[in-house]
Amino acid sequence: MMKLLKNGKVYLLDRKKFVKSDVLISGKIIKKIAENISEKSAEEYDCTGLHIFPGFVDMHCHLRDPGFTSKEDIESGSLSAAKGGFTSVCCMPNTKPAIDNISTINYVSRKARDVGKTKIFVIGAMSKGIEGKEIANIGSMVKGGVVAISDDGNCIQDTNLTLNVMRYASTFNIPIIVHPEDYSLSGKGQVNYGFMSTKLGLEGIPSLSEEMIVSREIMLAEVTNSHVHLAHLSTKRAVKMVRRAKADGINVTAEVTPHHLILTEKACDGLDTNTKMKPPLRTEEDRQALIEGLLDGTIDAVATDHAPHLDYEKELEFPKAPFGIIGFESAFPVIYTKLIKTGVMNLEQLIEKMVINPAKIINKDLGKIQEGAKADLNAIDLNESFIFTKDEILSKSKNSPFIGEKFFGKIKMTICDGKFTWKE
């Protein structure tokens, strides 16, 4: 049966703004967008007061499947993403086994199709077993459908291996996503090296640890002519280096997470392990630089780095707890409340960072609200506020520093491939 979304404010790609319209969905496709569509055979949904966005695209998340399905699996991850308004997500390969081979890629893709709640694009490993020793079978993985390669949290330290991975990958025109971290500098660090590491007596992760690899990858991207995407930037100097590299015409792109845009190391005071993440939360100066970089185009995308861990793993002494927080269900409300409602950025910029640019980086034709396009969209009540509670989280894990906070921007429905994947 066709679906007719009535009276929403719809983001029209061709006009790049929100216009009051009706949207008629037939099967997987947007059939018609116009004012006052009447279609007897369609089921109507009143979207008065709602904004209809193209479905969000998360280019960096962890679904923990296979291997760590008690934290999350493809089903719970997909539901959580759908509730957050995402219609496409890209999952990182640090699973068990690692996603460095066709059969694991097929496992993820098949399971994603069976669940059918969100489009899942697979990111393959850069090195076999993400061990940083040998180049992974990148060609086969590209054939198997991966949209990028990355060793994510296991940033390859060996410069020569990284160089060869980039040279090799450039043959297949695939972006290389790098989690920039020099382990000789980050060591056993727990929080930002600076005020908080001193105050809390925890070992620090210096900004330099990120900047060393950012600068290395920029140089390697230049000499290999490959596309390097720098994950979750966190420091002022890293933003500056990417800005300069882009000006020099080097093919680099970058992302930032909602939490690095909103929180600073101050959040770690009190030692809540839900503020423990990599890269660590940095200073206000860094945060301002990230926002500036996002607005001037240095940073292309906002990605959640959704990293589920269970309560019992996080409820440990700070140094023993794992790094990372969940992100799907808070991403939009957090950014909307803290950056858009406060006038730092606008909705159109958000669509660029959460839909258009990530789709471009992974070379997928996604997130277009126009006739004939795939019906991937969501409807949000920007005026409705709510408290972000543990009970309502659909992810298997609840590790979020935002629990208990009040946000605006309630996601009322998500439609992926013409089907409701979330509906309040």
Add this chain to the structure above:
Amino acid sequence: MINKINLTGRCLFDLDDYSPAEIETIFETTKVMKKIIQRDYKKVPTLNGKTVCTLFFEDSTRTRISFELAAKRLSADVISFAKKGSSLKKGETLQDTIYTLDAMGIDLYIIRHESPGAPALVNRYTGKPVLNAGDGPHAHPTQALLDMFSIWEKKDSLKGLKIVIVGDILHSRVVRSNLIGMKKMGAKVIVCGPRTLMPPKVDDVYGVIPEYDLNKAVQNADVIMALRMQLERQEQGLFPSLGEYSKYYGLNNRVMKYAKNDVLIMHPGPMNRGVEILPEVADSEHSIIIAQVTNGVAVRMALLFLILGGKIGREVK
């Protein structure tokens, strides 16, 4: 009347949530406790029937003995738990361990742990008062209290004193608590050591001045505290050798000339004689290093007494 401030049921994670008046109360009580342990019969029945548990996940015989002695002198029962040989090695979590112990009826916990924040976790699990006996490099408030008491006893107040702490500032839990406490009591504090052993933003965090030249740092100092230098830091490449360290940051008679005539010399122990402190200084009339140890027991008695609700006057005097 010294016991007007009530500390019953309080935890001591670090000195930041204790007011100057509360710290004064602890000092006044310590003075009384010190009298008790200087008597022939060193025991009072004040905490009869109370049970105190020491949880040492990290070895520190000195601190543990000091706490246990303090509890015993107040007639509390003491249970000690050490990580060695416990089921923790078999994957039992801190939480499980605490729940098991708590079922045995404990009134107060004393914990030493390698993770910052562990004492607060024990309090969260049990709801009982917890004394932090050192949580990683984060805090060691009872050591700071005994250091501060040792100064207070000699100088009557910390207000306006120039205190220099020299050595491995970065890894020292003693320093952090001392900086908070000494600043709170009105002292001017200078931290001194090589740049590789200085924590970042130490001035922003504590409002103290870092100084890298020891001769400059100790000018007109009222108190100089040397910290133990661990060989491990040399292996980590943070300084080249003990010899070179001693040359630039060791307390010797030459350095002492810059300080005030009545300067106090302190060290949390155990000392590396000839490294951070030379015997000529450690054994001089300026040194109050031995008094620090005695004061350690007295300060801990005072804390147990105040927190477990002992009454001064009736039993103690």
